[in-house]
Amino acid sequence: DIVMTQSPSSLAVSAGETVTINCKSSQSLLSSGNQKNYLAWYQQKPGQSPKLLIYLASTRESGVPDRFIGSGSGTDFTLTISSVQAEDLADYYCQQHYSYPRTFGGGTKLELK
């Protein structure tokens, strides 16, 4: 199984700050066939199901604000949230969709400072 390691586990921020969440996979998520990285980012607010923000490492899902930026390749990935808004306070998870079983990172809780 591919192990996904996220850091930090929690992050205290003020509105307007830029934050970075890291995700490392135990093996490469880069497909040699199409040069795409099979890494997704989810946001989850209390009492809700996870919501897809980013797939293929850097493609924003329809309707996701452009302050959410995914980057990285191979085994190292980053989710950057620029100018954090109050509505962005949530848990964030990376997930690999390169192979089965799909695996999630341990999560990053974004809290208000």
Add this chain to the structure above:
Amino acid sequence: EVKLLESGGGLVQPGGSLRLSCAASGFTFTDFYMSWIRQPPGKAPEWLGVIRNKANGYTTEYNPSVKGRFTISRDNTQNILYLQMNTLRAEDTAIYYCAELGFDYWGQGVMVTVSS
């Protein structure tokens, strides 16, 4: 409008069995892969398995952590996804979601508690 509605959760004793259902509507059910994901309270989601679409023969993949105890199936005439869970353990306590991950369709989740 796409809807996924789970049911069948509740309290079950260790060693017991439970079958969850997920009623799907608003999309052509047979065209899509359907997954089950669970999330223990306060922890990260865990992907349990997937059942492929008609074009791919409705074959299944499972997380090794539940393979042999959990079975995913689907009733394509009634648009219902199932998760049969056997030999349940305390660590199976979680919210269980059905989902179509490609288009990010998720149900609201159903709670399963395994406790004596």
